[in-house]
Amino acid sequence: MGRSVYCVVTAAGSGSRLGNPGPKALVKLAGHTLLHHALRSLEPLDDLAGVVITAPGDHLDAFTAIARTASLSYPWKVVAGGTNRQISVYQGLQGLLTFETGEGIVPAKDPEAIVLIHDAARALTPRAQFQRVCSAVASGCPAVVPATALVDTVREIAGESFCRAGVEITPSGATPDRSRLRCVQTPQGFAGDVIFAAHEQARKESISEDGALDDALLAAKLGYQQYFVAGSMRALKITYPLDLKLATWLVENPEQE
Numbered sequence: 001m002g003r004s005v006y007c008v009v010t011a012a013g014s015g016s017r018l019g020n021p022g023p024k025a026l027v028k029l030a031g032h033t034l035l036h037h038a039l040r041s042l043e044p045l046d047d048l049a050g051v052v053i054t055a056p057g058d059h060l061d062a063f064t065a066i067a068r069t070a071s072l073s074y075p076w077k078v079v080a081g082g083t084n085r086q087i088s089v090y091q092g093l094q095g096l097l098t099f100e101t102g103e104g105i106v107p108a109k110d111p112e113a114i115v116l117i118h119d120a121a122r123a124l125t126p127r128a129q130f131q132r133v134c135s136a137v138a139s140g141c142p143a144v145v146p147a148t149a150l151v152d153t154v155r156e157i158a159g160e161s162f163c164r165a166g167v168e169i170t171p172s173g174a175t176p177d178r179s180r181l182r183c184v185q186t187p188q189g190f191a192g193d194v195i196f197a198a199h200e201q202a203r204k205e206s207i208s209e210d211g212a213l214d215d216a217l218l219a220a221k222l223g224y225q226q227y228f229v230a231g232s233m234r235a236l237k238i239t240y241p242l243d244l245k246l247a248t249w250l251v252e253n254p255e256q257e
Helices: 034-041 057-069 085-096 127-138 192-205 215-221 241-252
Strands: 005-010 048-055 076-080 114-119 143-149 182-184 188-191 226-230
Touching: 005 034, 005 085, 034 048, 034 057, 048 057, 048 085, 057 076, 076 085, 085 114, 085 192, 114 127, 114 192, 127 143, 127 188, 127 226, 143 215, 188 192, 188 215, 192 215, 215 226
Parallel strands: 005 048, 005 114, 048 076, 143 226
Antiparallel strands: 114 188, 143 182, 143 188
């Protein structure tokens, strides 16, 4: 591919829905933390020039220790995340700017750089998915999102449309055509100048107290077209205890999906 690749690994989230009192990235999966698995999944990626891990401010030492023991071959650093994902990604992007660039390595903010934003909670994302995203950005797509087809029927619900106290409220809303719907995953990939401009503009606009949940949507607000590549069931977001059980099975059955 020949283009410098950088990655922000967002890992500052809480593990409360997994029943863990601390950061989700420190939850164990098959003997290692989710963070360890996520960092190792980046190991075979071509042209990887630097990785920034965003961590809770009071767990920087623990995250640094995990990265050290993972024996990573690429340059990395740990920075403090923020109060929401958008702030954490912005902090990670700033961290990318401080990597020293050698001969043939372009800085992260350059249009020729490829910048990935990846969730540590998608700890088992296969190498092929990273490569698909990087190849699409390298071919000229400014914002690339891996996605999988939706298997459930989806209903739009307005107001209180559930049965309460034995009284059924008439459901309202439409049933979207699921053939046009996709579940989006990470890593999301961008030309370097695109993702930096998107986050800088989002900070100016103060999008919301909770922040933006999807980086490609920030790029779309600036007028950049989103492009989609195939995702993978292995890139599931580990959020609930059942997800952790499924992820454990996937680790034990690496050829199955």
